Amino acid sequence: MAADFCKLVGAPHLLAYLGLPEDAAPEDARGKLKSRRKFMQGMQGNPKHKREALFLIRSYKALLGVLDDLPTYRADAARRAESEHLPVLEMTMRGVLASGGLTPEQEEYLKRNALDLGVTESTFYTILHQLAEELGIKTSDGIPAPKAPPGADAPIDLYQLLGISPNATSDDIRIAHELRSGEVQSEDTDGEVQQKRIEIAGKVLSNEAARRHYDLTAARTGPPARAREFRPDHASTAPPVRERDTEPRPAAASSGSPTSRLEILGEPVRSLRLGFSTPTTTITIRNGGFGAMGGHVTTDSSWMAVDPVRLVPDEIEQDITVVIDSAAVPAGVEAGAVTIETDRGERARVTFALQRGPTGWEVVGLLVASAALIVLVGGLVWSLSAAP
Amino acid sequence: MAEEGDNSIVLGIDLGTTFSAMSYVNAHGKPEIVTNAEGYPTTPSVVHYYDEDACVVGEEAVKMVVIDPENVVRFIKRHMGEEDFALEFFGHTYTPQEVSALILRKLKEDAEELLGQEITDAVITVPAYFHSAQRGATAEAGEIAGLNVLSIINEPTAAAIAYGLDRIGGERKLLVLDLGGGTFDVTVMEIHGTKLSTIASDGNAELGGKDWDDRLLNYVAEQFFEKYQLDPRDDAAPYQELYERCLHAKISLSTRQRAVVPVNYRGKRLAVKVTRELFEELTSDLVQQCEDTSNIVLEKAGLRWDQLDDVLLVGGATRMPMVREMLFRLSKKKPSADLNPDECVALGAGLAGVFRHRPNHPALKEKRQRMADRARSLKSGERAPRPQAAQRARGAQIGLAYGGHVAKDLVDASGPALPPVVIEDATTHPLGIIVLDKNREEQVVELIAEGTKLPHQFKGRFAYAYENMTAVRVEVTEGAGSSRDEVTVIGKVELTGLPPRPRGTPIEVLYEYGVDQILNVQVVDVETKVSRGVDIRFQGGMTSDQVGDARDRNKKMTVD
Numbered sequence: 001m002a003a004d005f006c007k008l009v010g011a012p013h014l015l016a017y018l019g020l021p022e023d024a025a026p027e028d029a030r031g032k033l034k035s036r037r038k039f040m041q042g043m044q045g046n047p048k049h050k051r052e053a054l055f056l057i058r059s060y061k062a063l064l065g066v067l068d069d070l071p072t073y074r075a076d077a078a079r080r081a082e083s084e085h086l087p088v089l090e091m092t093m094r095g096v097l098a099s100g101g102l103t104p105e106q107e108e109y110l111k112r113n114a115l116d117l118g119v120t121e122s123t124f125y126t127i128l129h130q131l132a133e134e135l136g137i138k139t140s141d142g143i144p145a146p147k148a149p150p151g152a153d154a155p156i157d158l159y160q161l162l163g164i165s166p167n168a169t170s171d172d173i174r175i176a177h178e179l180r181s182g183e184v185q186s187e188d189t190d191g192e193v194q195q196k197r198i199e200i201a202g203k204v205l206s207n208e209a210a211r212r213h214y215d216l217t218a219a220r221t222g223p224p225a226r227a228r229e230f231r232p233d234h235a236s237t238a239p240p241v242r243e244r245d246t247e248p249r250p251a252a253a254s255s256g257s258p259t260s261r262l263e264i265l266g267e268p269v270r271s272l273r274l275g276f277s278t279p280t281t282t283i284t285i286r287n288g289g290f291g292a293m294g295g296h297v298t299t300d301s302s303w304m305a306v307d308p309v310r311l312v313p314d315e316i317e318q319d320i321t322v323v324i325d326s327a328a329v330p331a332g333v334e335a336g337a338v339t340i341e342t343d344r345g346e347r348a349r350v351t352f353a354l355q356r357g358p359t360g361w362e363v364v365g366l367l368v369a370s371a372a373l374i375v376l377v378g379g380l381v382w383s384l385s386a387a388p
Numbered sequence: 389m390a391e392e393g394d395n396s397i398v399l400g401i402d403l404g405t406t407f408s409a410m411s412y413v414n415a416h417g418k419p420e421i422v423t424n425a426e427g428y429p430t431t432p433s434v435v436h437y438y439d440e441d442a443c444v445v446g447e448e449a450v451k452m453v454v455i456d457p458e459n460v461v462r463f464i465k466r467h468m469g470e471e472d473f474a475l476e477f478f479g480h481t482y483t484p485q486e487v488s489a490l491i492l493r494k495l496k497e498d499a500e501e502l503l504g505q506e507i508t509d510a511v512i513t514v515p516a517y518f519h520s521a522q523r524g525a526t527a528e529a530g531e532i533a534g535l536n537v538l539s540i541i542n543e544p545t546a547a548a549i550a551y552g553l554d555r556i557g558g559e560r561k562l563l564v565l566d567l568g569g570g571t572f573d574v575t576v577m578e579i580h581g582t583k584l585s586t587i588a589s590d591g592n593a594e595l596g597g598k599d600w601d602d603r604l605l606n607y608v609a610e611q612f613f614e615k616y617q618l619d620p621r622d623d624a625a626p627y628q629e630l631y632e633r634c635l636h637a638k639i640s641l642s643t644r645q646r647a648v649v650p651v652n653y654r655g656k657r658l659a660v661k662v663t664r665e666l667f668e669e670l671t672s673d674l675v676q677q678c679e680d681t682s683n684i685v686l687e688k689a690g691l692r693w694d695q696l697d698d699v700l701l702v703g704g705a706t707r708m709p710m711v712r713e714m715l716f717r718l719s720k721k722k723p724s725a726d727l728n729p730d731e732c733v734a735l736g737a738g739l740a741g742v743f744r745h746r747p748n749h750p751a752l753k754e755k756r757q758r759m760a761d762r763a764r765s766l767k768s769g770e771r772a773p774r775p776q777a778a779q780r781a782r783g784a785q786i787g788l789a790y791g792g793h794v795a796k797d798l799v800d801a802s803g804p805a806l807p808p809v810v811i812e813d814a815t816t817h818p819l820g821i822i823v824l825d826k827n828r829e830e831q832v833v834e835l836i837a838e839g840t841k842l843p844h845q846f847k848g849r850f851a852y853a854y855e856n857m858t859a860v861r862v863e864v865t866e867g868a869g870s871s872r873d874e875v876t877v878i879g880k881v882e883l884t885g886l887p888p889r890p891r892g893t894p895i896e897v898l899y900e901y902g903v904d905q906i907l908n909v910q911v912v913d914v915e916t917k918v919s920r921g922v923d924i925r926f927q928g929g930m931t932s933d934q935v936g937d938a939r940d941r942n943k944k945m946t947v948d
Contacts, residue, residue: 042624042628057473058472
């Protein structure tokens, strides 16, 4: 009931709907609900608000009951989130695995996403193993092997598989999928494998939520030659240092003198939820060389601010705070980037893929893939359940 | 049932979504609208709770909607029969039945004041498309208001009674389009000799004049928002004020080509101009819905538009030119103009109340004689001379038997030559039974189809599904569908204490659906002749205890 109601009003959870923090006291919540109901009683005939008004009047008693026992509500919400998001997560994983395997970065990313969505780690690995088995992907230590071993074929991208660009519209995807399915014959094993892949590609890319996850996961191609090590404790492993987007340029005339080396800890593409998650985040950079590392930090968007703007040369590790003004982000903008350039000429970019808050999805969510909405709601519910 | 000689007033009540009206049949046998305490023929169906135990109904409540919107109820009819719908005022919870009861009480008290006598008996109308829970809730509302609800009748039937009595005799096919404040239905009726029957009916309980208001309101609010980035719909009181203005603009657009809706919200002002053309564009799909439903009903009735003799418009929203034009385009007939669309349902309800429940009404005696004469001449094939007065009067010149009661009297009074004059209603929802099929899985079997003329009887044989059953349970369902989830169980009959017998032992089930909308279900064990029956009166969701409590609460409430 509470979940249906929140879906209708586009609120991540009941307390957010009432404009209360996640750890609000039940008495406050009940009081808020009561006054909200009273207000809505005068809105019953209002064409703009009557859906909410009528739903609130009809489910008022049930919602009051929910607020009486907030811990249970939080636990329920987390459980529901897990069951709602599993299909999308599974589809994404299937898509990534269909491309041939999984890099540690991708695995790490998917796992973190799964945890964000309220899926437990053990569930995540169970699914991963099942899918690997199903798709016939070799696993060494029970974890699917990384794709593209040295010298082998380039990793297959789902978009390439269908012969479309990553910017393709959902219609393009549907048509391309139909065409490709007709082309490939399943006469031999290769054909069958290919056919299966195309089928998966169609499914993953035509689901908006799964597609977004796939895009973000696929961007995480690790160094090709890097073999996967067995790590018994997946959770405690620190994220690997990223090198791909740093392009060291030869220092001007510095032979002999010690040089600095710019390293970014964490992912080059990160997702940030607008509206309710913290609009502030940090980028940690490290000087992996021996010389002092001066430089400056810039953003490509007016709604994004960084602090500090200049790097402190003598620090080995420093944090850059990124603040996003959610309200100023223009509609349609999906990412923003922070560029760090050292005095030596090294450059690194960290891109933030923006995910809209519920208000943005309210309209779309009702009409378009409900799955997309589910993902958003789920993320919120997770943060709720993690609250003390 | 009416006692011999009981000729007290029966109030005919049209309990509408936006407006209600009432009538009674005067000493001369003519139905008359009873005006309310304010002197108007119709009363807004609006209740304002201004204190824990006091409320005001009607025009005065409408005034308060811009001051105290949280405590004013409108459009409660749209929620009749909804189980989980309740409103809260001053810490008390009220069901839709209780809110409607306050409107009924205001009507009852005003009528008592005007007519100078106590009134308890009433006939209340409902849209033809109301299902049993909604009908039941309406009856419960009457009961809470302290009324003795003699029957619940369909609005188009009532309108046809008010319209059709002096047309009885010929063969006429009639389409009644009822577009009220919040409900819509279309009914095709047939006057055949002395019989008035419903052939087909369909509608939408969620479509009415209110939807036209909302379209206009949305347009105006969007214009305002475009200019000032402020939406008057977001505040309760300004919204209500704007709604009133849009309502009036809509009404004036029925007679004028353009209207202005003034908006004053948070110190910003805007006059939004609306032409009739624009308004019709904004609401074209709503008219289309009416057109589609009309076509469907006509198709159900197996008729073409040119076979209709008359088109009758009921409900204030049918004053909109777009609705009239749509109907004229289809039927090529000018809608019948001799009835006030706001009043004819109440008038018909008053008439039906007398014909059906007051067989000894003194005013009927004279009419009976005249009717007998006319009927005799009809029988002998002569064209009955139509009394001049009858054409002007609102249908009361020739008495009409409802459900056959008066007809029986007439036969007694004037010999066997008199044909009975009856009104046939039709079911608007199928009725069925839950049985077990060959695989012993539950299945709903339809026994009385939608559109079946009333009264109707169904007799069917069923059999034991298991060996040695000693009890049989019959569950009566309403609604279309073949599984339990798709239908509503509206009643149960249990036959217990049967001797154990083999599988296949026959059981007879008898459904008898009368014109008074009461379904009698009999279950008979064929071998032992043990039988059990139950009258299923449609329930609105409140138990009799709850109704009693509500009635006590209602009594304590001051209504002014």
